[in-house]
Amino acid sequence: MFTTIDLFAGLGGWSTGARDAGAQVLWAANHWPDAVEWHAANHPDTQHICQDLHQADWSQVPKHDLMLASPCCQGHTKARGRDNGKAKHDKSRSTAWAPVSNAEVNRPEFAIIENVPDFMGWVLYPAWAYAMQRLGYALAPHIVDCADLCVPQHRVRLFMVCSLSKAPLHLQLPRCQHVPARHILDFDAGNWSKIDKPGRAESTLLRVKNGRERFGERFIMPYYGSGSGLTGRSLDRPIGTITTLDRWALVRGDEMRMMSADEALAAQSFGPDTKRPDNHRLTMHMTGNAVPPLAGKIVIEELKRAA
Template sequence: MSLTFTDLFCGAGGSSTGLVAAGYTLRLAANHSRVAVESHAANHPDAEHLCVDINHYDMRRLPRGCDVLWASPICQESSPAGGRKRGAKGQMALELEEFGPVENGTWERTRATAYDVIRATEIHRYAAVLCENVVEFAVDWELFDWWRTGMHHLGYRSQVVSVSSAHIGGPDNTHAPQWRDRIYIVFTRNGIPAPDLTPHPAAWCTECGEQVAAVQSWRNGRRIGKYKQQYDYRCPNSQCRHALVEPYVRPAAEAIDWSDPGTRIGDRRRPLAASTMARIRAGLAAYPAHRTVLTVNHSGHDGRAFPADSAPLPTRTIKIGDGLLVPAGGTWNQDATATTEPMRTRMANPKGYEALVTTPLIYEYRNHSTMEPVTRPLATVTAQGNHHALVIPYRNGNLPKPTGEPLHTVSTHDSAALVGPAPAVEDCWFRMLQPREQLLAQRFPADYIVHGTKGEQTMQAGNAVSCNVAQWIGERLAAAMDRTAAHAA
């Protein structure tokens, strides 16, 4: 008999999809957004759905007898991507024009508050309560400890897990190709074993010369934080003195539809914003023959670029965030980054902060030990450099060629040929990342149904819980619950 659960603030269904993949049965999903509930119901038709303001909902009406509650109460003000309201102008107006309007209720109020978790738990006394939130929820919210203690008073123990979606997965649970630092607060009722939620992503230790199960190494005694800011991963072996390692990650390229190169910049009906053009030029000057992704942030970053064979993004501050695929409007993250890197944290903002820029040159690259031809599926890559350099070719007036098509015959040498000088910006191809790509970056199934305008779909992707992390937590909780059942028998 599978465990049953209720999903409050369900959004489009990342948490529900992950728990269902872990073997759970969804009883009810609730959210205030009409379009999010429509999306959720289309993919989970056997569950009951509520479109209500959870703050004012009588929790006694929730399904009784559920084993687990999942709730993702995120205050937009806590998020590094929350920002302030701004009028649409320049590149932002162009994005809104492309992605379409967003329902006012959906845009202005993305989540209800954390207090509803306590209200629901007080009545239903779930065996476990699972919460997802941004790191700032714990470190910046003055009442976090009070809120957590409230659950302790109801008879629960708690643990806070800090992970990036890029590092979580397993044999039947593919990692998300996106950097997404989140905390997961897991409450288990007294008498139920706490699940083992210690992350051990696979990594290659160059010192030991072997693959290892990496361990989190916290800086300065911190236990809540972000990868490369408050913690790293190290080799578990003492012979290498627990060397720093980089867990394997999936490249952002796996979430991108490379058959759609976008529009040649010189042929655009409306010109790109001056700031966007400046960032594209900076990326081309640094890496003229690599596919790059440009991102934007709130203020004066220089928009430096990363080639397709580079390592994942360097350490980020909260201000800059975890950037990935593209700079085209918005005011958050303006780095150019490689498509081998996990996609940056998806934002709920429908303005589509990311766009794909490809250069009109042919560039082929093979590493002696780690590179596969681009005609084969991309394998999991490490966070170190020289991996999966993919480009869209463009020569002699031909349109960019998707990577799913064969390349011309290559030599047996493990080397690359770079043809031509850096292209003119006007000859590059540019487009905004589409909602389907953003959903894939959250590890939604490829056939997942999402309703609404492109802007609303983008927002649903940005608000979602990464499916792979929800599945990982669900599987480990189920294992703990099984131990309880076996002991009782």
């Protein structure tokens, strides 16, 4: 059995995936008290610490076979219109050095670093990769659409597999049939409102009009931000990326509503028994930041096969 730790653990996507893959999650950390509270609720047997990992004493971390880490991605992703090299992003991007510090002290046999693919375009990525390699790790980047791992959501992410081996460990990840959005959405539930009402944005009305022409009376569309242009999305496709804020709206005839927190959790492949805050905004924030547990499970299972 792998023993693991989870750095930047939030709602527990990595930890849930690891547990489902048969690993034991020994230790988890986050600087955010709410994240630690809800991770502990879902993983009561795991040791938790609430701390800025820039200040962690890695010698106090239990010895482990596998380090899982999802450093802050907002400073790397183009989705937020980031301007590469801006100093304002340095604090968030510097979280990527925490896994290096732990690797130096504890030398786990494996590590998987999850982030957006833009992580490898970071101006300091060559230095980060060199640091890991100096510690003896071979790096194998895997760019994965989580929809290919049976998650009902298009979510393209980097899974950097680091191993204390002479050659990089390239995983043979399966390619699942995509799960349609209709499987995780309930058009008979929720609080619906009329589409045609005062104050509705023209761009929203245009999306509804074009969506109806392409997909009929039921479809989904981005309500805030973009992602599907001005057309919406078919229910026969996985939903687009779940973010930390409300983004997706369901359209049913002349009514619409925002996606619920429970639907967002399902889109991320969290189970219905997942403990979460009652606060919608807080749940959406944690959900959007999470690693899809099913993707995590499959990646870890393939790591165990390849090891």
